Amino acid sequence: MRTFIMLLLAIFGSALNANAQSFTMAQEDMAKRRAAEVVAQMNDYVAFMARKDYPVNTRNRYRTQALNLYVGKGNSYELNGVSRDGVIMEVSSATKKTVNKLLIRNYFTNLINLKYTNVKITSTEVADMKLSNLQKIGDNSYVCTCQFVMVFEGRTDRNFVYRDKTTKRIKCFIEADEVVGDDGEKALEFIVRLGDTQCISTERL
Amino acid sequence: MNHILKMILVAFGLLLTESTFAQSIGGLTKLDKFVQAARIGLVDEFMDRFNGKSSHPEISSSQSDSRKNNILMTFNLAMFSSKKDSLFIEAERFADIAVNNNVRLNYSDTTWYAKAYCVGTLNGKETGFTVYLTVQSRGKDMHKWAITKIDASFLNVRPTTNKEVMLYPDDHETNFMSLGHISKEQPRNIVKFMHNDFAYDPSSVFAYLIYNKMLKIDHVEKLEFVFTQVPGYIFTISYFEREKNNAGWLISSFKKLHDKAHHTINAKATMPYKQDNGQTNKKSNDETALASTVRDFLQNADSVYCQLLDPMANDTTRNIKRHCEVLQTDTLSTEAAGALTATLLYPKSFNHDSFAKDCTFLPDIVFIFKNKDNVMELWYSFYCDVCKLIYGNKQYTYNGENVRLPILQIAMEAFPKDRYLRRIAGKTR
Numbered sequence: 001m002r003t004f005i006m007l008l009l010a011i012f013g014s015a016l017n018a019n020a021q022s023f024t025m026a027q028e029d030m031a032k033r034r035a036a037e038v039v040a041q042m043n044d045y046v047a048f049m050a051r052k053d054y055p056v057n058t059r060n061r062y063r064t065q066a067l068n069l070y071v072g073k074g075n076s077y078e079l080n081g082v083s084r085d086g087v088i089m090e091v092s093s094a095t096k097k098t099v100n101k102l103l104i105r106n107y108f109t110n111l112i113n114l115k116y117t118n119v120k121i122t123s124t125e126v127a128d129m130k131l132s133n134l135q136k137i138g139d140n141s142y143v144c145t146c147q148f149v150m151v152f153e154g155r156t157d158r159n160f161v162y163r164d165k166t167t168k169r170i171k172c173f174i175e176a177d178e179v180v181g182d183d184g185e186k187a188l189e190f191i192v193r194l195g196d197t198q199c200i201s202t203e204r205l
Numbered sequence: 206m207n208h209i210l211k212m213i214l215v216a217f218g219l220l221l222t223e224s225t226f227a228q229s230i231g232g233l234t235k236l237d238k239f240v241q242a243a244r245i246g247l248v249d250e251f252m253d254r255f256n257g258k259s260s261h262p263e264i265s266s267s268q269s270d271s272r273k274n275n276i277l278m279t280f281n282l283a284m285f286s287s288k289k290d291s292l293f294i295e296a297e298r299f300a301d302i303a304v305n306n307n308v309r310l311n312y313s314d315t316t317w318y319a320k321a322y323c324v325g326t327l328n329g330k331e332t333g334f335t336v337y338l339t340v341q342s343r344g345k346d347m348h349k350w351a352i353t354k355i356d357a358s359f360l361n362v363r364p365t366t367n368k369e370v371m372l373y374p375d376d377h378e379t380n381f382m383s384l385g386h387i388s389k390e391q392p393r394n395i396v397k398f399m400h401n402d403f404a405y406d407p408s409s410v411f412a413y414l415i416y417n418k419m420l421k422i423d424h425v426e427k428l429e430f431v432f433t434q435v436p437g438y439i440f441t442i443s444y445f446e447r448e449k450n451n452a453g454w455l456i457s458s459f460k461k462l463h464d465k466a467h468h469t470i471n472a473k474a475t476m477p478y479k480q481d482n483g484q485t486n487k488k489s490n491d492e493t494a495l496a497s498t499v500r501d502f503l504q505n506a507d508s509v510y511c512q513l514l515d516p517m518a519n520d521t522t523r524n525i526k527r528h529c530e531v532l533q534t535d536t537l538s539t540e541a542a543g544a545l546t547a548t549l550l551y552p553k554s555f556n557h558d559s560f561a562k563d564c565t566f567l568p569d570i571v572f573i574f575k576n577k578d579n580v581m582e583l584w585y586s587f588y589c590d591v592c593k594l595i596y597g598n599k600q601y602t603y604n605g606e607n608v609r610l611p612i613l614q615i616a617m618e619a620f621p622k623d624r625y626l627r628r629i630a631g632k633t634r
Contacts, residue, residue, distance in 0.1 A: 128241060132249040133312065136347045147246040167246070167446075201446045 023134070023176075031190045032131045032144060035172040038192040039146045042069050042170075043123035046150075049111050050119040056112065063108045071173060071193045074105040090199035092166060099199055116154035116162075124148040134174065142174040143195075151205070163205040171195035245279065245453035248430060251442060252310040254279050255303070263450065276300040281445055281455040284628075299459060303435050313340060313348055316434050320441075322427040327359055327420045334359070334411075352408070360407035364394045367497065372398060429457070437462055460567065460588055495555055495603075499596055502581050503549055506574040509542040511535060513620050514568050535619040537572070545572060548611040549583070555603045566591055566602075569625070570616050585612050587629050 023031065045066035049059045067074035070087045077084055086103040102110070130147040137143055147169045154162045175191045242262045245251045253259040257272040264274050277300050285293040302308075310317070319338040324331065334357030341351040370391060376383050387398055396405060414420035430442045440459035445452050513533040537545065548554055568584040581596040585605055592605035592612075605612070617626050 124241065128238060130241075130246045130250060132247045135312075136345070138347075139345075145247060149241060169247075200444075203448075 027176075027188055028134055030188070031134055031142065031174050031176065033126070034190040035144055035146055035174060035192045036126045036129045036131060038069055038194060039129060039148060039170055039172065040123070040126045042066055042194060043121075043148065043150065045069075046108075046111065047121040047123070049108060050114060050121050052116070052118050059112050063112060066108060067105060069192075069194050070104055071195055074103070074108075087194065088196045090168075090197060092199045092202040104197075114154065115156075117157045118155040120153040121150060123150045131172075140176045142176070144172050144174065146170050146172055147200070164202050165205055166202045167200040168197050169200060170197045240448050240450065240452065243450040243452065245455065248442075248454055249312065251279060251454040252312065256309045261450070273297075273300045273304050276303055278451060279442075279454075279456055280451075280459075281443075281457050282451045283445075284457070286624075295461065296456075296459070299435060299438055299440075299461075302437065306436055308435050310432060310434055313342070314434060315339065317430060317432045318353070319350070320429045320431060321425045322429075323422050324424055324426050325420055325422045327414065331423075332357070332359055332420075333426070355408050355411040357407065357411070360410055362393075362396050362405055364397050366391075366394055366397075370394050370397045430454075458588075462567075495549070495594075496599075496601065499581065499594055499601065500550060502576060502579070502596060503546050503574060506542070506546065506576050506581070508575050509537040509545060509572055510575075511537060511570055511572045511616065511619050513570055513616070513623060513626075533620055533623070537615065537619060541615050541618055544611065545615050548608055554608050566593065568593070570612070572612075587613065 045062045048054060048062040049066065051059070054062075071077050071079075072084075072086060074086055076086055086105060088101050089104045089107040090099050091102055091107060092099045132145040134142040134144050147167065150166045150168060152162075152164050152166065156162075171194070173193045173195055175193075177189045177191065178186055179189045180186055239262065245254055250259065254261065254275050257266075257275055260266050260271060260275055261278045264271050264278065268274065277296060280296050285296070287293070317340075321336045321338065323334050323336055325334065326332065334355060336352055337354040337356070338350045339353050340348050343349055372381070372383055372387075387395060391397075396403065411420070415422075428444065431439065432442070433439050438459055438461055440456050442454050443457035445455050445457075511534070512531045515530040515532050566584075567586050567588050569587045570585050572583040572585075574581040574583070581594065584593040584595065585608075586592070587609065590604070590606045590609050592603050592608065594601040594603070613626065613630055617623075617630055620626055
């Protein structure tokens with residue numbers, strides 16, 4: 001079922017708070033930190049999905065949780081009034097030297113079904129991720145880009161090991177919502193949704 | 206300063222060895238972490254480094270010249286052979302000017318733009334083209350990237366004939382039957398049938414092709430950003446993927462400009478400029494094609510000599526043609542002169558009728574063709590890939606992309622030891 005995302009509405013400011021947010025440095029840092037945390041969370045799910053020592057249904061559960069982090073939850077979504085099939089993940093291989101574009105939901109399915117007997121994926125920690133500055137796209141909506149590195153290690157039953165390191169950039173859509181805490185204090189809450197991922201380079205290790 | 210020189214020595218070729226950082230932490234080694242921290246992964250990060258907002262991990266912000274060192278580390282250090290390299294000395298001057306003028310690069314500046322080298326398909330055939338983009342304000346602190354210009358050979362509508370073709374003055378009496386002949390017989394000379402005021406705009410044609418799904422943009426093969434904020438300079442950044450402490454978005458080229466040129470470039474970068482092809486088309490046919498007088502002269506030239514130029518020499522040096530200083534002069538061998546003439550006369554050498562380059566013409570070499578007392582000059586800029594032919598009081602400007610390689614080869618033959626030529630020849634290879 002198609003999921004329509006409110007990004008367009010956010011851009012025109014009709015659905016959200018009409019008062020434009022203007023961030024302090026601390027708030028911007030907080031928003032970027034939140035984006036990095038969501039990317040790290042996605043990377044964790046990716047690592048879990050790939051693990052062969054977890055049962056398939058567990059890995060599928062991680063797949064669902066990971067998809068929830070993306071715009072449209074990995075399904076079709078609408079951006080700027082245009083419908084898209086889903087968020088794209090660029091996938092590369094150091095041996096083939098090509099870059100393919102896969103829908104994120106298919107990428108995750110492929111990850112679960114990898115032919116290796118043992119797969120280990122590690123990624124850049126939150127503190128080491130690189131984030132671009134927030135760019136405002138609507139009254140309460142922002143985008144930024146997060147760059148991280150992912151190291152893939154796959155082992156076959158014949159003990160052949162394939163290892164590569166990929167540098168990726170992922171678009172992060174951020175919505176800032178003003179919330180009132182139990183103490184009556186107003187605070188900003190950042191809702192991050194992940195977008196397309198670009199593959200910068202893949203190097204065989 | 207010693208510290209930065211030490212770092213530069215490392216970056217010049219001494220790869221940080223894996224053994225130094227072999228300890229593995231969760232799949233990413235210390236080397237990975239160091240390289241990632243040193244790498245300028247995002248354009249925003251490049252700006253922060255340049256502005257002194259963030260630092261290269263090996264540069265302490267407490268250093269007195271940390272900003273200058275940071276700027277130097279934003280250069281692709283592979284372009285310098287040593288710290289004594291004249292290009293490195295120029296880079297230091299560039300950094301000094303940026304620091305002394307407190308130059309800051311900002312995303313919202315109108316003085317920078319992107320050049321996206323795209324690959325796509327036009328009518329099912331793969332083709333390449335360049336899309337220029339600038340940041341445009343949307344109001345309320347919001348911005349967007351907007352296409353300002355397209356550069357593509359397939360957008361060329363240069364006529365194939367120098368003959369005068371036209372619709373006859375009495376064609377109105379025959380219901381303009383001859384209009385049908387244009388598309389059947391002379392589609393490639395369509396601009397010759399247009400009014401003198403006709404201004405051909407390739408960007409509009411690009412929009413039409415996309416609109417009608419005739420042109421599809423597949424992917425961006427290469428991306429560059431051009432900055433003009435540093436007084437007297439224009440510089441380009443490109444992404445360098447390598448496991449060194451000098452990697453990511455780095456200054457891949459920079460050029461010193463004279464004031465007038467800088468002013469022009471700033472103006473071009475500031476506004477979403479329209480290509481000046483219309484003006485080109487308004488000129489007579491001789492000004493857009495290799496004129497017959499030029500061809501005749503080339504064929505009958507007695508000798509050709511060439512001069513290697515420094516386009517940015519100051520006024521105290523011996524100048525020719527405004528700002529250029531002649532560095533070396535040599536007479537071309539008969540074979541080289543013949544090859545050059547053949548290249549210039551080859552019909553496909555200058556097949557870009559309407560082209561516009563966002564580049565100040567800074568000639569690197571001039572070939573002087575002599576025939577008795579007459580002289581014709583061919584000026585070439587490797588920076589812009591543009592050439593100018595000057596004959597008598599006429600000047601013709603051409604897109605020199607197709608003749609770059611032969612000209613470079615001939616120049617290399619004449620001046621084999623010139624480092625600048627060697628460097629760009631290396632890049633071309």
